[in-house]
């Protein structure tokens with residue numbers, strides 16, 4: 001459990017808050033590269049409580065600008081994207097991807113005065129099928145994270161994203177909550193028991209609902225191992241990294257490697273980015289089809305403009321399973337099909353996390369009231385995550401200590417592993433797989 005004050009530190013991400021400033025030390029995924037085309041429609045986004053618009057200019061260069069025109073605060077989203085700039089349609093002020101003013105359409109002496117006008121633009125990079133943003137001090141830009149999945153060739157990875165209506169930590173905590181997989185994502189078909197429905201996160205037949213957890217803190221956060229019994233003197237190990245503040249990896253057996261990132265939209269919403277990649281081979285059509293038909297992830301066709309509680313609209317991918325229809329829970333399926341009766345892994349997660357008891361006055365799900373929890377040994381990774389991230393935020397706020405990974409992206413050079421093995425202890429496993437797990441090897445990185 002957390003005190004109400006600690007919970008506030010954990011969840012509030014606006015500029016000037018301890019956690020908000022911590023996030024502003026890092027490069028963050030913003031949108032998929034595929035969402036914007038040259039001279040095409042801009043996309044509205046909000047990250048860390050700041051409203052923005054992303055577009056790709058005539059030369060293919062990506063810009064992320066303040067959502068509102070500096071003239072009379074009109075929305076830039078309705079602007080014209082043409083001839084290497086985005087023009088506000090209210091009075092014709094035009095800006096390039098760096099935020100410089102190219103034209104003051106309604107000003108008689110616009111050419112003489114345009115140099116005085118600027119719109120806020122954010123540093124961006126396009127890597128790993130994603131547009132990344134840096135929202136902090138431009139004189140102190142972070143080292144780009146050396147995540148293997150972001151640096152493989154474009155055809156070897158697949159990324160999607162969706163909105164979850166909870167604070168960022170609620171989503172991230174689900175990723176390091178290993179034991180929920182055995183329940184929330186369980187099939188009622190015993191031959192599949194232990195597997196996440198349809199995705200076989202664990203090899204079929206492995207059946208241990210109460211994994212033993214061991215954990216080791218590292219410079220990027222921590223690595224932890226979940227050990228399940230898999231037979232006589234045999235264990236199923238999943239070794240997973242918690243790479244603060246937003247990255248994790250999943251040890252699964254269908255796609256070679258996968259994981260997610262949780263980027264705060266504001267205090268009450270988070271954008272989940274889910275990646276899958278092969279280090280050596282392109283993603284096959286069959287794999288892409290599974291990813292895009294919604295079994296595990298919201299299908300890409302459900303891209304919509306979505307209004308947040310305060311009226312701001314963002315563009316994102318939304319599943320048809322939402323709170324208003326109880327995530328289309330099917331009680332017959334729940335009887336003999338799946339444990340939850342809800343279709344799809346992420347829908348199952350959202351159904352739970354978007355409806356947790358919140359702190360008073362803001363409605364369910366948005367910020368879980370962590371002062372009321374009853375945590376036990378299965379929750380050690382979550383407890384550790386909170387302890388480390390709150391300390392990082394307060395060290396930055398109180399002492400100016402920057403997080404190590406912001407200045408050394410190579411700390412993210414790690415791989416999750418899963419194995420059925422006779423090895424009994426976490427320490428022994430780390431001796432064998434330490435290089436992968438702890439980041440002492442450097443996978444080949446494509447040029448950034």
Ligand code: FES
Nearest residue numbers: 069071072088091
């Ligand atoms: S408000 Fe944008 S040009 Fe006037």
Ligand SMILES: [Fe+2]
Nearest residue numbers: 174180185349
């Ligand atoms: Fe889950």
